[in-house]
Amino acid sequence: MPWFRETKTLNDPLPPQTLTLRRGDRLPAFAASLEDGRGAIIDLTDAAAFMTLRPLRAGVEQPAHLVRLPLTIESEVGGFVSYDWQYTDTADAPASEYDVIVEVVYPSGMVISLPTQDMGVIVNIRPSISSGHFEVDSSGALVPDGEGGYVVT
């Protein structure tokens, strides 16, 4: 059940790729390669990259803490970036699908934004696993009650 897809020809639109997380989750991480429309890797030498998650659900305002998240450049010549979700990134985000936009800023001041197509990459943040029923600690894990179960809120 692959959750990402490759296009078959250059004329095929790339269907949205979705990464699903629960509120409070820190895994799986965000990791992606940056390419142009022909599939050529974008060189990230000396560049900085940022990610903004734009909510797609009606009535959800843009969370300020999901704007311009600094990405780690794992490979400059490979065009590979990643982001280590922090607990508050997902815990404080309203449940929604989010359109991912990555900005690459070069020392010259040139900026490119990816992807060009809206909703090309989506992060789906769903309600917390605790269901509002169980207590979670500061890292988002359920709190054991010492009796083989977990603390109920």
Place this chain on the structure above:
Amino acid sequence: MTWARTYALRFRPYEVSKVASTYGGAGGYGDFTYGQEATDPLSNVEATLAPAAGDWPNEVGWVYRIGETGALFQAVVLTLDGAMGLSAFTSAALILERASTGDRVVLARPLELTEEDTLEYEWGVEDLVEQGVYRVLVQLVAESGRPMTVSANDSATLIVRAGA
């Protein structure tokens, strides 16, 4: 008239180690991690939960009857490359929430992470007491404390049928 250059982002299965790794083990996701044993792999691969092979493979799925304690809850975590190794995780919790009609029933129990990379729980007499279809979620916690939910998209279900 000039052509506009278009750009794309592609997710790729990639295991990124965020802590110092020791040489010797085998990575699971390609050249970058080959030969390294990451103590806390930061996988970006989305995973799904599936029943593990049990002792009585009459039905592929989590199907039980009220009051049943003889059959274990067993699960594996599947990724694109197959069953995910669980060595990087220190604890796991099973959460069941009834999705069928009736009073809300929510249950959370600790899971055992076995050496065979399966998740197991031995039902207690007070666990399976309400008939229904349950949404199954598992929270895995890595050594670093990072939590991960499987299946994050609520695709796993468990059935409790009426007892004798």
